[in-house]
Amino acid sequence: xxxxxxxxxxxxxxxxxxxxxxxxxxxxxxxxxxxxxxxxxxxxxxxxxxxxxxxxxxxxxxxxxxxxxxxxxxxxxxxxxxxxxxxxxxxxxxxxxxxxxxxxxxxxxxxxxxxxxxxxxxxxxxxxxxxxxxxxxxxxxxxxxxxxxxxxxxxxxxxxxxxxxxxxxxxxxxxxxxxxxxxxxxxxxxxxxxxxxxxxxxxxxxxxxxxxxxxxxxxxxxxxxxxxxxxxxxxxxxxxxxxxxxxxxxxxxxxxxxx
Amino acid sequence: xxxxxxxxxxxxxxxxxxxxxxxxxxxxxxxxxxxxxxxxxxxxxxxxxxxxxxxxxxxxxxxxxxxxxxxxxxxxxxxxxxxxxxxxxxxxxxxxxxxxxxxxxxxxxxxxxxxxxxxxxxxxxxxxxxxxxxxxxxxxxxxxxxxxxxxxxxxxxxxxxxxxxxxxxxxxxx
Numbered sequence: 001x002x003x004x005x006x007x008x009x010x011x012x013x014x015x016x017x018x019x020x021x022x023x024x025x026x027x028x029x030x031x032x033x034x035x036x037x038x039x040x041x042x043x044x045x046x047x048x049x050x051x052x053x054x055x056x057x058x059x060x061x062x063x064x065x066x067x068x069x070x071x072x073x074x075x076x077x078x079x080x081x082x083x084x085x086x087x088x089x090x091x092x093x094x095x096x097x098x099x100x101x102x103x104x105x106x107x108x109x110x111x112x113x114x115x116x117x118x119x120x121x122x123x124x125x126x127x128x129x130x131x132x133x134x135x136x137x138x139x140x141x142x143x144x145x146x147x148x149x150x151x152x153x154x155x156x157x158x159x160x161x162x163x164x165x166x167x168x169x170x171x172x173x174x175x176x177x178x179x180x181x182x183x184x185x186x187x188x189x190x191x192x193x194x195x196x197x198x199x200x201x202x203x204x205x206x207x208x209x210x211x212x213x214x215x216x217x218x219x220x221x222x223x224x225x226x227x228x229x230x231x232x233x234x235x236x237x238x239x240x241x242x243x244x245x246x247x248x249x250x251x252x253x254x255x256x257x258x259x
Numbered sequence: 260x261x262x263x264x265x266x267x268x269x270x271x272x273x274x275x276x277x278x279x280x281x282x283x284x285x286x287x288x289x290x291x292x293x294x295x296x297x298x299x300x301x302x303x304x305x306x307x308x309x310x311x312x313x314x315x316x317x318x319x320x321x322x323x324x325x326x327x328x329x330x331x332x333x334x335x336x337x338x339x340x341x342x343x344x345x346x347x348x349x350x351x352x353x354x355x356x357x358x359x360x361x362x363x364x365x366x367x368x369x370x371x372x373x374x375x376x377x378x379x380x381x382x383x384x385x386x387x388x389x390x391x392x393x394x395x396x397x398x399x400x401x402x403x404x405x406x407x408x409x410x411x412x413x414x415x416x417x418x419x420x421x422x423x424x425x426x427x428x429x430x431x432x433x
Contacts, residue, residue, distance in 0.1 A: 010403045016410075017381055019388070045410050048417075049382045052367070055360035056383055059279045060272035067293050068275070070268045070300075074260050077300050157261055183261045204261060 007031040012038070016045045071206035075114070078181065115207065116225040116232050120216030122180045123201035123234035126187055127221055130176070131197045131237070138174030138189050148175050152186035156204055158231055163200070163251040165190055170198060170247070182206065198237040198244075200251065205232040213248060215241060224248035228255065263303050266312040267296070273384055274320050280367065280379050281324045291327060295320040314390040321376060321394050328372055366416040374409035381406055 007028055014020045015028045032039040066072065113121055130137050140148040145162060153159045155177050162172055170190040178187045178201070185203035205211075205227045213226035216234065222244050223236035233255065235248045274295060278288035298319050306315050367375060373395075380391040381402070388406075392399045 009407055013403060013406055044414055051363050053383055055363050056276050056280055059276040065289060068271055070296060073296050074300055157265060
């Protein structure tokens with residue numbers, strides 16, 4: 001005891017919780033050295049803390065039940081207007097109305113798009129807006145790729161790179177961050193010598209599950225979408241699927257190499 | 260919502276642990292955590308962006324848990340802590356350890372809700388005293404005094420029950 005502040009109960013508690021600064025900690029240790037009874041009590045409390053942590057640790061290791069999947073809970077909150085009763089009512093109405101139109105509605109209402117199908121739609125929508133834009137198709141041009149990638153990586157919380165499609169005749173034009181119902185997405189745009197543009201959209205997916213590539217057309221826009229490592233990718237363009245598919249494979253191959 | 264995934268998702272195991280230790284059985288606890296997450300999603304935009312997400316989410320969970328326990332207390336039901344040791348473990352504890360853990364959790368269960376919550380938040384969930392004070396809605400001084408009393412009571416309960424190895428079925432009622 002070197003004339004320091006007297007040791008109080010709060011100091012002893014903080015000692016047990018390892019919440020003291022080093023200086024105060026050594027003062028408490030010195031105090032405990034001189035007070036065996038207090039030292040015994042503190043030892044018991046330290047043991048108690050360790051035992052509590054050990055006894056409860058297994059709970060945190062249990063696999064999460066699906067009800068506690070946060071991505072799913074967020075997703076469900078976005079579509080609160082599709083309780084099963086409502087779906088049933090809509091389906092019944094459609095059947096009553098009958099005909100092709102009714103069936104078409106039924107399909108679109110009962111199975112709201114999600115996963116990469118939703119991503120592909122977002123890509124097609126963005127293609128329609130930015131792919132047709134002659135003045136400002138991209139916000140940051142290819143020559144400032146580093147700035148663009150920094151921006152997209154930061155908004156997606158995931159490092160991204162630009163796939164190189166030059167060997168297939170497509171030049172990288174640049175890109176931007178765009179809005180989707182799932183949050184920000186990165187948009188990269190390419191074109192070829194004929195001015196044919198391709199758009200690649202990427203964003204984090206609600207599910208971490210990898211999804212194999214599939215064709216996702218929306219009207220005249222052809223698309224291929226997949227998910228790898230929690231990020232979904234969709235390459236779209238008004239291009240024949242036979243042309244687009246190998247490009248999508250190439251993009252996927254280049255991204256996969258980086259992972 | 261990406262922020263939310265980044266900040267809240269990693270907390271879910273700890274939230275389950277707190278709810279389980281506080282409320283008892285797994286079903287009730289996970290129900291509380293689900294309620295908590297749903298509230299956190301709907302109020303995410305209201306939280307102070309500079310505030311600590313962990314403290315904020317724990318506060319939601321704590322309030323839900325306390326309300327639920329008070330409702331149950333009014334209805335006169337008491338749920339014992341589920342046997343945690345039955346769950347799949349990465350590292351299986353020894354039989355002795357398991358029995359000791361079970362008795363410790365039973366002793367914990369005999370503490371008042373105020374004592375249990377402060378002990379769990381500080382000693383198990385590693386919240387700072389200031390954060391625990393926020394979650395519990397009391398001054399830091401109260402956290403300190405409750406913490407000290409909770410620890411003493413838990414020690415005394417374990418001592419009374421002996422070493423806990425031979426009398427696992429004894430259980431005192433509050």
